[in-house]
Amino acid sequence: MPVAVECWVVDHDARHVLLVDHRWRGWVPPGGAVDPGDADLTAHPVLACVRRYRDDWEPSLSFTYAARSVRAEPQGEPGQPGAWVPLGAVWPSAFPEDRARIRAHLAGPGAPA
DSSP: OOEEEEEEEEETTSOEEEEEEETTTEEEOOBSOOOTTSSEEOSSOSEEEEEOSSTTSOOEEEEEEEEEEOOOOOOOBTTBOEEEEETTSOOOBSOTHHHHHHHHHHHSTTOOO
16 A cells, blocks of 8 residues: 655744645645654654545555744745645645544644644
């Protein structure tokens, strides 16, 4: 089973979440590598789940980390801009359950300091 990694990045006031406008998934948390010093990353994943990122792909084991970061200008990728989105907003996404998961994580124990 393929493995995927993403990160729920929120600003230090926990009022905004960093999302990227993925070409077919809509607004989703960034995935891939986190550069050292860019954010205070949790030591362990805050969520592990099985996701199907496309209908024609096999499911992936997805690990989600959490981080707090300064709300600087987001660095997206070509064709996939990033934006800081208010946590109270509703954003179009292939994974709408992420909104409630991020909010629940911030409200519960284990949130990044």
